[in-house]
Amino acid sequence: MSKFCKIICVYVLLTVSLVTHAQQVRVDSLRYWTAPDRTRMVFDVSSQASHQVFLLANPARLVIDFTDAKLLKPLAQPPANHGLFTRVRSAERNKNDLRVVVDLKTAVTPKSFSLKPSKTYGHRLVVDLFSKDKKITATDAKKPLIHKTVKNKARDIIVAIDAGHGGEDPGAHGPRGTQEKKVVYDIAKKLAVLINKKPGMKAVMVRKGDYYIKLRKRMEIARTAKADLFVSIHADAFKNSKVKGASVFTLSNRGASSETARWLAKHENAADLVGGVKLADKEDMLRSVLMDLSMTATKEASRNVAGDVLKHFKIIGALHKNRVQKAGFMVLKSPDIPSILVETAFISNPGEERKLKSRKHQARMANAIFKGIVGYFTEHAPMDTYFALNSNKRHTIARGETLSGIALQYGVSMKSIKSINALASNQVRIGQILKIPRG
Numbered sequence: 001m002s003k004f005c006k007i008i009c010v011y012v013l014l015t016v017s018l019v020t021h022a023q024q025v026r027v028d029s030l031r032y033w034t035a036p037d038r039t040r041m042v043f044d045v046s047s048q049a050s051h052q053v054f055l056l057a058n059p060a061r062l063v064i065d066f067t068d069a070k071l072l073k074p075l076a077q078p079p080a081n082h083g084l085f086t087r088v089r090s091a092e093r094n095k096n097d098l099r100v101v102v103d104l105k106t107a108v109t110p111k112s113f114s115l116k117p118s119k120t121y122g123h124r125l126v127v128d129l130f131s132k133d134k135k136i137t138a139t140d141a142k143k144p145l146i147h148k149t150v151k152n153k154a155r156d157i158i159v160a161i162d163a164g165h166g167g168e169d170p171g172a173h174g175p176r177g178t179q180e181k182k183v184v185y186d187i188a189k190k191l192a193v194l195i196n197k198k199p200g201m202k203a204v205m206v207r208k209g210d211y212y213i214k215l216r217k218r219m220e221i222a223r224t225a226k227a228d229l230f231v232s233i234h235a236d237a238f239k240n241s242k243v244k245g246a247s248v249f250t251l252s253n254r255g256a257s258s259e260t261a262r263w264l265a266k267h268e269n270a271a272d273l274v275g276g277v278k279l280a281d282k283e284d285m286l287r288s289v290l291m292d293l294s295m296t297a298t299k300e301a302s303r304n305v306a307g308d309v310l311k312h313f314k315i316i317g318a319l320h321k322n323r324v325q326k327a328g329f330m331v332l333k334s335p336d337i338p339s340i341l342v343e344t345a346f347i348s349n350p351g352e353e354r355k356l357k358s359r360k361h362q363a364r365m366a367n368a369i370f371k372g373i374v375g376y377f378t379e380h381a382p383m384d385t386y387f388a389l390n391s392n393k394r395h396t397i398a399r400g401e402t403l404s405g406i407a408l409q410y411g412v413s414m415k416s417i418k419s420i421n422a423l424a425s426n427q428v429r430i431g432q433i434l435k436i437p438r439g
């Protein structure tokens with residue numbers, strides 16, 4: 001009898017421990033993403049984790065208590081010389097709980113939230129640490145406009161360059177594992193260098209490193225920087241690895257110009273889920289509706305600049321589509337800033353993955369975008385810019401126009417038009433583009 005009881009008791013105990021075991025949350029890994037205004041810690045967890053986050057002083061520590069959770073292997077340590085952390089420790093508590101302690105170098109304000117599984121990840125717990133003595137991201141606009149244009153006080157044209165994805169969101173990846181976030185950042189940086197070298201232009205990088213920025217925030221950063229143009233750079237994947245070539249997009253509120261376009265926009269708009277953003281709040285939704293109503297004026301400008309960029313991509317290689325594409329990309333919804341999205345290539349195509357990794361080809365793509373932008377602003381620079389004051393207008397010859405008529409129209413001499421365009425005679429042909437000297 002007593003032996004029987006023992007067996008039963010052991011059985012019951014085993015069952016209880018198995019049940020507890022099954023319900024316990026497993027903390028699998030930890031990633032760090034450092035943005036200018038915050039550092040993000042992302043824990044991969046086996047199911048939604050009940051947790052508590054608090055601070056301890058002297059010395060400063062951050063504590064994350066997971067209820068009924070365990071760790072199977074040590075957590076990754078923060079990058080060496082991180083501005084915020086020294087190290088991360090963990091210990092079992094009350095037998096079933098887990099405590100993670102982060103040794104801090106400076107005071108922080110923590111915020112945490114859980115994320116449900118997405119295509120890329122399972123359950124996650126995100127802890128954002130905002131450091132108290134650091135500035136927020138969009139400080140570029142407040143910096144005084146230095147260099148180049150101070151003399152005549154005309155302002156610079158500001159181009160916001162948005163390297164897609166980042167941090168927790170790797171974007172698409174190629175058959176050899178190349179990450180979209182990495183190659184588009186490289187292209188974006190090269191574009192920024194070209195723009196900053198051009199007198200009268202200034203680049204603002206929307207993300208300045210490997211961290212995620214939610215889509216609405218990307219637009220806000222451009223607005224804070226008083227951008228004249230927003231360029232989002234991508235290299236997405238498609239389900240068919242044969243699909244290749246560059247395409248340039250503007251916003252469509254009414255549906256996409258092709259199936260690929262719709263597919264890309266759908267994937268792109270889901271980036272916030274992957275990147276680690278809590279469910280969209282109502283205020284965001286409302287704002288997006290208001291924005292949609294007021295943006296018709298920006299559309300034509302977006303189309304024009306997209307056309308110019310596409311033209312230059314055609315010169316360096318294959319286009320996916322010969323025309324500017326349209327789709328409902330969230331990131332293009334600024335009502336007052338012309339915005340384009342450049343799919344530089346399809347990373348899912350083995351040949352294009354190789355090109356995307358090549359520095360030489362990255363430079364070529366950056367240059368194509370740059371030339372398109374310059375081409376656009378040469379004709380459409382805002383009045384108060386250095387660019388408007390210092391660039392020549394252009395005129396496309398229409399049927400019946402003569403050189404003398406054009407000279408009259410712009411109030412300049414025929415001789416000056418001929419000289420700036422290196423024309424040998426007074427003959428012009430339909431469709432010819434002439435530079436018009438400043439009067």
Ligand SMILES: [Zn+2]
Pocket residue numbers: 164165171172180234235236268
């Ligand atoms: Zn993308």
